[in-house]
Amino acid sequence: MDSKHSADRGARRPPIPVKIVIGGGFGVGKTTAVGAISEISPLTTEASITSVAAEIDRTSEMPEKTTTTVALDFGCITVDDELKLYLFGTPGQDRFGFMWQDLVQGALGALVLVDSRRLGDCYPAVDYFERIGLPFVIAVNLFDGRLSHDLDDVRWALAVHEDVPLITVDARARMSVRDALLAVLRRARDRTMLPRI
Amino acid sequence: MTGHPDAGSAEPSDVSLVRPYVMTSGSSQEPRSPIEIEAQVLTSELGLAAAEQLRFELRDIVALCRCTVAVAEVAAALRLHIGVARVLIAELADRGLVTVHRPDGELGTDPGTIERIIRGLEALR
Ligand SMILES: Nc1nc2c(ncn2[C@@H]2O[C@H](COP(=O)(O)OP(=O)(O)OP(=O)(O)O)[C@@H](O)[C@H]2O)c(=O)[nH]1
Numbered sequence: 271m272d273s274k275h276s277a278d279r280g281a282r283r284p285p286i287p288v289k290i291v292i293g294g295g296f297g298v299g300k301t302t303a304v305g306a307i308s309e310i311s312p313l314t315t316e317a318s319i320t321s322v323a324a325e326i327d328r329t330s331e332m333p334e335k336t337t338t339t340v341a342l343d344f345g346c347i348t349v350d351d352e353l354k355l356y357l358f359g360t361p362g363q364d365r366f367g368f369m370w371q372d373l374v375q376g377a378l379g380a381l382v383l384v385d386s387r388r389l390g391d392c393y394p395a396v397d398y399f400e401r402i403g404l405p406f407v408i409a410v411n412l413f414d415g416r417l418s419h420d421l422d423d424v425r426w427a428l429a430v431h432e433d434v435p436l437i438t439v440d441a442r443a444r445m446s447v448r449d450a451l452l453a454v455l456r457r458a459r460d461r462t463m464l465p466r467i
Numbered sequence: 468m469t470g471h472p473d474a475g476s477a478e479p480s481d482v483s484l485v486r487p488y489v490m491t492s493g494s495s496q497e498p499r500s501p502i503e504i505e506a507q508v509l510t511s512e513l514g515l516a517a518a519e520q521l522r523f524e525l526r527d528i529v530a531l532c533r534c535t536v537a538v539a540e541v542a543a544a545l546r547l548h549i550g551v552a553r554v555l556i557a558e559l560a561d562r563g564l565v566t567v568h569r570p571d572g573e574l575g576t577d578p579g580t581i582e583r584i585i586r587g588l589e590a591l592r
């Protein structure tokens with residue numbers, strides 16, 4: 271309506287970004303899942319992960335600190351006029367450091383992808399999200415269309431708390447990934463309600 | 468808050484509409500946390516006017532952010548390490564050449580917002 275570019279620019283407020291983190295081991299389908307639902311094809315950028323051998327001590331520089339450059343890929347979904355959801359697929363490192371801290375800072379929750387043939391690969395992500403108290407859901411990626419273990423066995427093997435949702439997903443299928451993200455969001459919502467009940 | 472030391476000749480007409488991200492410099496002030504990778508970057512009128520005088524990587528960012536772009540998208544599009552992109556964006560923000568809209572830290576735990584996102588995703592086909 272307004273023909274002046276500057277007025278358009280001023281009136282149009284940038285979207286409010288929100289994010290969900292997608293974690294899990296190597297080759298578990300993180301990039302595939304982001305690509306299946308993102309409205310842009312997944313973009314990749316380089317990020318640094320700082321691993322600290324001992325407990326992270328903010329007051330001193332630890333000599334055991336090592337920085338690794340990793341690929342971080344992401345996509346996005348426009349939720350409505352104001353909200354834009356970013357999905358960040360995170361590298362499957364076995365130790366998480368500062369990059370992870372600012373990756374998860376302000377995140378709504380996390381989706382942990384699991385290959386049921388290599389269950390142990392998701393432990394670091396599960397441990398990390400548990401430790402920082404970020405709501406998460408575990409999704410077994412059905413690589414060959416079926417589970418190689420029963421979901422109950424998977425839960426038992428992962429030893430996660432019984433109210434952590436455990437679902438299956440086809441990382442290549444848009445609606446399946448959407449449902450997995452919805453499970454994360456419902457988990458996050460329920461968690462915010464909890465103290466008020 | 469609206470005064471920028473490098474204001475130059477352009478009129479910062481739209482800068483006052485949004486709160487520019489201000490980098491704290493020096494060690495006397497409490498440092499702000501690094502800009503979030505999903506924060507939204509938008510070139511200001513000032514940035515558009517100053518584009519020609521900028522060194523090349525800053526000029527690329529100013530050109531890219533004519534439409535709002537996330538920090539991570541800047542890094543990906545310009546093939547910059549995300550840490551480098553952050554530093555450059557912070558410098559541009561400090562000079563008033565871009566505005567950075569940082570996510571509201573409370574939103575992630577606001578049930579109303581989460582509900583809106585749920586409805587948005589449920590509407591996807
Ligand atoms: N059959 C089948 N193949 C899949 C599925 N999900 C992913 N793949 C394939 O598995 C491989 C790894 O998937 P990616 O999405 O790259 O996994 P990733 O977790 O991003 O891997 P890294 O970033 O290397 O850790 C690719 O060749 C995918 O095409 C699935 O649900 N079914």
Ligand SMILES: [Mg+2]
Binds near residue numbers: 300
């Ligand atoms: Mg990947």
